[in-house]
Amino acid sequence: MVADEPASSGLEHLGVVPRTGSLVPLKTKDEVRAALETFEAYILEVPARWAGAVKDAIQEAIPDLKTSDFQHLRRVVQFKYLPLHIQRRYRPPHPSRPRGDGSEEDSEVTEAEDDDTARYFLVSPTTAIEHATLIKVLVQKTPFGDAARPPWALTISVPALSPTSAEQAAQWSLEYWPVAYKNTNPYGPHSSLLARNGLELAPDAGTMLALADAAGKHVHDMGFGEQIGCVIVDRTAGVNEIVAVAGDARWRSPCGEPTSHNDPGNVMAHAVQRAIAIVGKKRLRVAGSDPDSVPSPAPFCDTPVTDLEKRFHTNTNIPPNGYLCVDLDIYITHEPCVMCSMAILHSRFRRCIFGKRMPLTGGLTADTALQKPKGDAVAGTGLGHGIFWRPSELNWKFLAWEWLDTDATTMITNNTDTLQA
Amino acid sequence: MNAEEKAYHERFMREAINMAELALRSDETPVGCVFVRDGEVIGRGMNATNKTLNGTRHAEFVAIAGILEKHPISSLKETDLYVTVEPCVMCASMLRQYGIRAVYFGCWNERFGGTGGVLNVHCDPSVDKPYPVTGGIFREEAIMLLRKFYVQENDKAPEPKQKKTRELKTEILPMEIHAPRPSSSKSETSQTQTG
Ligand SMILES: [Zn+2]
Ligand SMILES: [Zn+2]
Numbered sequence: 001m002v003a004d005e006p007a008s009s010g011l012e013h014l015g016v017v018p019r020t021g022s023l024v025p026l027k028t029k030d031e032v033r034a035a036l037e038t039f040e041a042y043i044l045e046v047p048a049r050w051a052g053a054v055k056d057a058i059q060e061a062i063p064d065l066k067t068s069d070f071q072h073l074r075r076v077v078q079f080k081y082l083p084l085h086i087q088r089r090y091r092p093p094h095p096s097r098p099r100g101d102g103s104e105e106d107s108e109v110t111e112a113e114d115d116d117t118a119r120y121f122l123v124s125p126t127t128a129i130e131h132a133t134l135i136k137v138l139v140q141k142t143p144f145g146d147a148a149r150p151p152w153a154l155t156i157s158v159p160a161l162s163p164t165s166a167e168q169a170a171q172w173s174l175e176y177w178p179v180a181y182k183n184t185n186p187y188g189p190h191s192s193l194l195a196r197n198g199l200e201l202a203p204d205a206g207t208m209l210a211l212a213d214a215a216g217k218h219v220h221d222m223g224f225g226e227q228i229g230c231v232i233v234d235r236t237a238g239v240n241e242i243v244a245v246a247g248d249a250r251w252r253s254p255c256g257e258p259t260s261h262n263d264p265g266n267v268m269a270h271a272v273q274r275a276i277a278i279v280g281k282k283r284l285r286v287a288g289s290d291p292d293s294v295p296s297p298a299p300f301c302d303t304p305v306t307d308l309e310k311r312f313h314t315n316t317n318i319p320p321n322g323y324l325c326v327d328l329d330i331y332i333t334h335e336p337c338v339m340c341s342m343a344i345l346h347s348r349f350r351r352c353i354f355g356k357r358m359p360l361t362g363g364l365t366a367d368t369a370l371q372k373p374k375g376d377a378v379a380g381t382g383l384g385h386g387i388f389w390r391p392s393e394l395n396w397k398f399l400a401w402e403w404l405d406t407d408a409t410t411m412i413t414n415n416t417d418t419l420q421a
Numbered sequence: 422m423n424a425e426e427k428a429y430h431e432r433f434m435r436e437a438i439n440m441a442e443l444a445l446r447s448d449e450t451p452v453g454c455v456f457v458r459d460g461e462v463i464g465r466g467m468n469a470t471n472k473t474l475n476g477t478r479h480a481e482f483v484a485i486a487g488i489l490e491k492h493p494i495s496s497l498k499e500t501d502l503y504v505t506v507e508p509c510v511m512c513a514s515m516l517r518q519y520g521i522r523a524v525y526f527g528c529w530n531e532r533f534g535g536t537g538g539v540l541n542v543h544c545d546p547s548v549d550k551p552y553p554v555t556g557g558i559f560r561e562e563a564i565m566l567l568r569k570f571y572v573q574e575n576d577k578a579p580e581p582k583q584k585k586t587r588e589l590k591t592e593i594l595p596m597e598i599h600a601p602r603p604s605s606s607k608s609e610t611s612q613t614q615t616g
Contacts, residue, residue: 254490264549266494267518268482280475287474294473299489300482324476338542339518342511342533346476360548363514383546387510393539394510395532418548420518 029386030187219247223258277302334421335362527563
């Protein structure tokens, strides 16, 4: 998804040059877990015609085996569908197979037959039965009763949870064991939903992020805050209607003066908090009440502090009877801190796009995708909160993407940044 | 906690409960708080999400905004918070970034709690200093206030919901805390979607 046709006109004269890049959906916390969690399982080589009997024997030996727990794993597989590393364990490249069943020529013939007739059976998790017990059960059954064909069970690692996309299923099938994809994603938004929304947002996302950059630059130039900016957009009519623009104002005193940069500054004046407050005041105005009749102490900093912010403040371009930030999208120059991530969730935004990942402070990402830069032991871990999509715990969820510039050299690369965005 | 300490903390939690009662009378979710420095209340807050149409105007934010009008930000490092309901994830992070000294709360917040209820923002790995939390001070009173609000809101709804939900329950159950009531039918749908 390359943003190549910026549709938002009229921003060029503000010095807003659209960024070129692409949107990458964030992984949810459950998706990250699903991608990492594995368990050990036994697999068994079985002649095809005995596969059913062996299945019954296993069921008999482990009566409380819940196959529904590993429904995503194929139970019976042909040799050609096994991952390469498992193929090599059953058929090493050299004729040094542990099964001494005749001369070299004989074994080649046997192998040719095996390719068609051998099946590979996923027995159970290793926790369900001891290896020795399993072998004892199997040698009592045909065909393993024959001393020339001892049961050959291997232990392998398999993904514990269902794949969340066709791509992941294909990759796991190569890496672990053939996996079935049921075209659902129990751990996050369906990939088709993400693709559809990503396509819709891509053409204008670079422009919105550039506007957020400008908002951050303006507050920074005035000494009011860090170079962090935020833009809130209503796209329900198919085009971006810019509802609020706000920069960070943590270094602005209640009387409106720049202050010295003593940590942490005024935390509640983060760009996201300010932008959300500006939406609330717009809603009050549209509802016919005077926003100034509701007391709002200066430290909230919920009035425009730069000309750029003012420009988008006065028009009441928000539908009446709206609720909080339902149906609105939010663009931020940086991954928001935990406080701001939760503010976005409380406000019930529809979609969130941010520019720069903040591995030490960000609240949205759940994975640890950022690689450790050379000689830096701290960066790249990530907090793992994934606050945008935790439906079993939090009462709202939204779609979230990070932006990757096409020309990566323009991205800020200081990953040790302890800044709370 | 010895008897003397208990009495000290209960004194301030009583003030927080008073703020929550004021919120209930103002048709806001009854969550109240006070900030205490050197044994003195330096700020008070109650939830204001309905009045402001801003879902982030929680009691803690309202109180700190008032405090920072008069006191330097650094004073929060010597300040304790007493709040009737466990701070949500957002407020828990805000308090940690400001460097709050300690947090005392009434009931747990199983919907959004940031200091044990759902996440542990007060002590998780972070660039900011962790802070200690103590929960359960006047817990039942804090919950009863929320329950009264719930009944009050349901009675206002144009079509009263099932009768059993309108009764004042005395058993202690998790419920949605802090969220402002929707102002349109559309958003009510959105709410039920994610429950
Ligand atoms: Zn923030
Ligand atoms: Zn809160």
